[in-house]
Amino acid sequence: MAVQILIPTPLRAYTKGEKVVSVEAGTVGEALRALTERYPELRRHLFNEDGRLRSFVNVYLGDEDVRYLQGEETPIADGQTLSIVPSIAGGSGWRSGRWITRP
Amino acid sequence: MALRLRREHAAQIQAHVEAGYPAEACGILLGREVDGVKMVEGLHLVPNRWANPEEQTHRFFIPPEEVRTAEALAARRGQEVLGFFHSHPDHPARPSAFDREHAWPWYAYLIISVEGGRAVDWRVWQLTDDRSAFEEQGLEIVEDSG
Numbered sequence: 099m100a101v102q103i104l105i106p107t108p109l110r111a112y113t114k115g116e117k118v119v120s121v122e123a124g125t126v127g128e129a130l131r132a133l134t135e136r137y138p139e140l141r142r143h144l145f146n147e148d149g150r151l152r153s154f155v156n157v158y159l160g161d162e163d164v165r166y167l168q169g170e171e172t173p174i175a176d177g178q179t180l181s182i183v184p185s186i187a188g189g190s191g192w193r194s195g196r197w198i199t200r201p
Numbered sequence: 202m203a204l205r206l207r208r209e210h211a212a213q214i215q216a217h218v219e220a221g222y223p224a225e226a227c228g229i230l231l232g233r234e235v236d237g238v239k240m241v242e243g244l245h246l247v248p249n250r251w252a253n254p255e256e257q258t259h260r261f262f263i264p265p266e267e268v269r270t271a272e273a274l275a276a277r278r279g280q281e282v283l284g285f286f287h288s289h290p291d292h293p294a295r296p297s298a299f300d301r302e303h304a305w306p307w308y309a310y311l312i313i314s315v316e317g318g319r320a321v322d323w324r325v326w327q328l329t330d331d332r333s334a335f336e337e338q339g340l341e342i343v344e345d346s347g
Contacts (some may be wrong), residue, residue: 107282154303183269187294
């Protein structure tokens with residue numbers, strides 16, 4: 099099945115500027131794997147070290163969040179569109195990461 | 202890679218984060234990137250939707266449907282989602298490890314330190330490509346006609 103994946107602005111740097119990437123896939127998981135095989139630098143921004151989709155990365159099939167369908171096993175019909183949408187979580191906390199402050 | 206904010210938007214953000222104190226408050230920055238400068242042209246203020254209200258003093262959450270709403274709003278205006286802002290009540294305006302786990306490069310993450318109910322420090326951060334750190338970016342506040 100041909101599926102179109104809409105690439106959000108921050109990730110286009112890793113798809114050579116492509117806003118839409120077309121892949122052949124039968125499920126959402128297959129589509130994401132095909133995408134990251136073509137553009138390996140995308141992988142760390144979508145998946146964690148265990149190979150699972152990062153908790154803040156959401157995938158929509160049309161207007162449906164695939165978490166409420168069958169997740170990565172969700173089947174895709176020909177011509178459907180996948181969107182990658184972040185949720186934003188964060189907040190203060192003292193186990194801080196590395197900062198590079200401006201001079 | 203500076204973030205440019207009009208004074209009217211800075212005032213809206215200030216009011217939003219001070220009203221939210223002592224909880225964290227958050228929102229979405231809309232606009233255009235021109236020559237590497239992210240120019241904010243609109244805001245999408247959202248409630249802090251972190252599930253446990255008792256933890257909202259140090260955690261916030263913007264669900265994906267709010268991001269989709271903001272993306273659609275921006276697209277209708279020929280803009281895009283440039284990034285996000287949130288407050289750190291009684292904490293410095295520096296990203297935490299938790300912030301870093303939940304970020305993408307390119308987006309501008311504006312953090313406002315709110316001490317005792319007053320917004321006192323504003324800083325903009327961007328995640329590095331390798332996800333190892335946040336780099337501070339410039340913040341310009343310009344008059345509304347700018």
